[in-house]
Amino acid sequence: MKKFLNWFRQSRMDGELDRELQYHFERRVGDLVSQGMGEGEARGQVNREMGGLTQVREEVRDVWLTRWLRDFVYDLRHSARDFVRNPTFTATVVLSLALGIGATTALYSLVDQVFLHSLPVRDAQRLVLFDWTGERVYGGFGSYNILPYPWCADLKQQERYFEGVFCRAALTVHLATGANASPAAAEIVSGSYFPVLGVLPAMGRLIGESDEGLTGASPIVVVSHEFWQVELGGAQDVVGRKLMVNGKPMTIAGVAAEGFRGIDVGEVPKLWIPSAMASYALPPAMPNDVTRERTVRWVQILGRLREGVRLEEAQAALRPWFRRMLEEDTKLANFPKITAERRERFLASQMELSPAPQGHSRMHRTMTQPLWMLFGATGVLLALACLNVAGLFLARGFSRGREIQTRFALGASRGRIARQLFADSTLLALAGGLLGIALAPLVIEGLIAFLPQNAAGTALRSAVDARLLSFAFGVSLVTGLLAGFAPALQAGRGAALASMRERGGSGGGGMRLRRGIVTAQIALTLVLLIGAALFARSLGELLAKGPGFETASLVAFGIDPQKSGYSKDAANRMIAGLQEKLGGVPGVSAGGMATYALLNGGSWNNPMTIQGKTRFTTEGVAHLNAVSPGFFAVLGARIVAGRDFEDRDRRAGGESRQKVAVVNEAFAKKYLAGQNPLGVLVGVGSGTNVRPDFQVVGVVSDVRYRSMREDSEQVYFPVTEDSYFLGANFYLKVRGNPEAVVAGVRQLIREADPAMPPTYFRTLEEQVKRSLSMERMLATLTAGFAVLALLLSLVGLYGVMSYSVTQRTKEIGIRMALGATRGSAVWMVLRDALVMIAAGIAIALPFVWGLGKYVEAQLYAVKATDPLTIGAATLVLCSAAALAAIVPARDASAVDPGEALRGD
């Protein structure tokens, strides 16, 4: 604070003080020397007498500072009284600032939580994430940066560069503390996870190196502090208790330290499972001992750089080891059969390091761009609010011109008056900031609700912490200073002008500044408007295209029997039984089933080998699913050629029976063009050993599988007794109220097995909505920001225009008296507005051009430079602006020449 205030101190005063003290010092030294003292001794004595020059200087400065503060407090009181007298002005300013500051603070909170805040672990700055780029031949489970588990131990050997290396995989398990199980987020971790992160137990012990390698023989878990407190009641005897994880008993070995919430801000685990017990939690399709499997990717690997080691250095040092390891891998018995060319690319692939002080989160990837964009938008909104306040201050400054002139005349310095104006704006900005902070938690909660992930499963908070407070305070202060800057500048300059110019002149420097402000506002608003229009169009296109199936009266739910400890046979019986009974639930008219759920972001995907006229493998992956007969009919997807699956296809490829597949139109178009798709043989995988033995028996219309945005090539297989075990997603066509049906089905599942909860339960309309939550968030928020921006700048425009009309009343009167028409008076005023609008547009368009590439990835079926959208947004701006300008223009036409000339 002191530093900030010192900034205001004039250096002239400092210089004078130095001269004054120097004079004293030298006179005294001179006197002492003339009394016979040696020069050096004299200097020492004078220094002692004066108590050190620096000390004196500081004390005098304190005197100045006290005065400054006293005066500033006086100014603040003066401002406060003034504001109470002008409630409309005050409310307008405080509200616009609160809006800007509240929105910016809320977005900053999310930006901070999602990708600025470091993990609350020891020295998070040295954490790095390992990633594999290039031809990653191995398949796997999980998403983003997944690597084989044994690499973790290999990397640990690189002790010169890393203090430690650990790996982890995030997944969902069914967790039961009593009779009823529910889905819970969990992390499978290596023994080095807790030691490398530096996390300590709150109770009992954590997973350690001793748990490593005990495949299947170490059924322990560590629970989070929050889980212990909330769901285990904070009991002191939890260590040693048993939990049911995916239907298997596991013993609680300890509780992790309070405040540690895993390394993924988007998915906070309730428990940690040692990698030795991975098979308890991973899907059954995974190999038995994944911790030794070199050709299956399923963990993220992170490390801690040794002190002083640079990331690039470590990355370069890993190169020889990595290349050697890949070469070794190709000699493995289970190394995929691939072409020589692919093998070359495989061997040329690289290990890359990236800083990971925030841990690893899928949310980082999906949210970074949208959040920065929205943060930028709020920044623009704040700038607009700031400009508006500056404009209002300018207007008020002029209406207070007389007061300011009087104070000048009474000898107030320019700095003194500028400080008064600064005090005004600081006070208002802080008031706006306080209101903004009060609003922020509400806004943050709203934002979190918009987020694609389930808010309950994330660590995102709406609480305002010290960090956020200081951000908002800083923003308020800067806003205040900026908004006060223009009027202060004007006060400094205007004084001389004002005293010399006669009243009723046609607007001087102040008007020019205000016109500049309005032009800037129009430019900023147009940028936001165009952004909003682009996102709205993207969302509109996505909604118009739809998911490719009927969402009305469709309800979906999933079960995962394996996670409830079911064996393969038991799972088959359970699902078959459920399928039978579902038809009997009142209100269910038809049902279908798929192994993988639609529109939840994931899919089973793989390159395909196709045997048509020739044999070839697909370039990209096809998205695969196993579905029951009638699944397509329930969705309302059309069979455009061939047939749907039938009951007889269900038997898992018996000796004589032909295995069958259905492909979608996109697949047929891309890979089977120019031949009859029916009868073509396909196989999963791209290896040279893949046997294409599924015969295409049908072509189905396109439906969206992974997400609403993605048009993908798809291949469907019939569900078989093998696939049941992977879980099942049921799609039910219902008559009447879906709620009643949901209740009935829930009851049915509970009766079948209370320990097997449905993994989700929602209507397809909800599912589509969830799938589009990011697009919806962008469209809604940017539209909201754009409307606010439009309002702010129209208020600014209106203010300037009406002020200009009052200023020019006399001029207009004279012109009319000389025979000008009312129309020309209107035109004179409108022309003024048009110049500002045109200048604003001219400034904005190059920005739109430049910013386009940053938003392109979030758009759908529309380019960032789409002329139609830009034109429409510009039109909206122009018509709104014209509306705001027409009122003052009409006032101009209503000027009575006689009245105006008599006026003064």
Place this chain on the structure above:
Amino acid sequence: MPSSRFPIPQGTLDMLVLQILSLEPAHGYGIAQRLEQISNSVVQVNQGSLYPALHRLEEKGWVKAKWQPSETGREAKFYALTAAGRKQLEAERESWAKLTSAVQLIFDEGGSR
């Protein structure tokens, strides 16, 4: 003899400075010298604390400062009493007199017992 000199009581420095300036305008060093002389080396003034006092008085408008050539020919900052400062000096002198006589009275009573 520093040990025989007592430090100047809090708040009286301002008054002494005003008193000195009431005779004629002076610069900081001149005031310091006169303080030494007047107080007959009985009162110990840290010469450094003179300057915060001068600036304080200037803030309050009791003295005003001007740069002008000093007796040595060099420019020095001269302080002079303002009308307000003269009034303030009168007021302080009065209250000081009241205070000292009151204190004296108390000591006299104590001594007569």
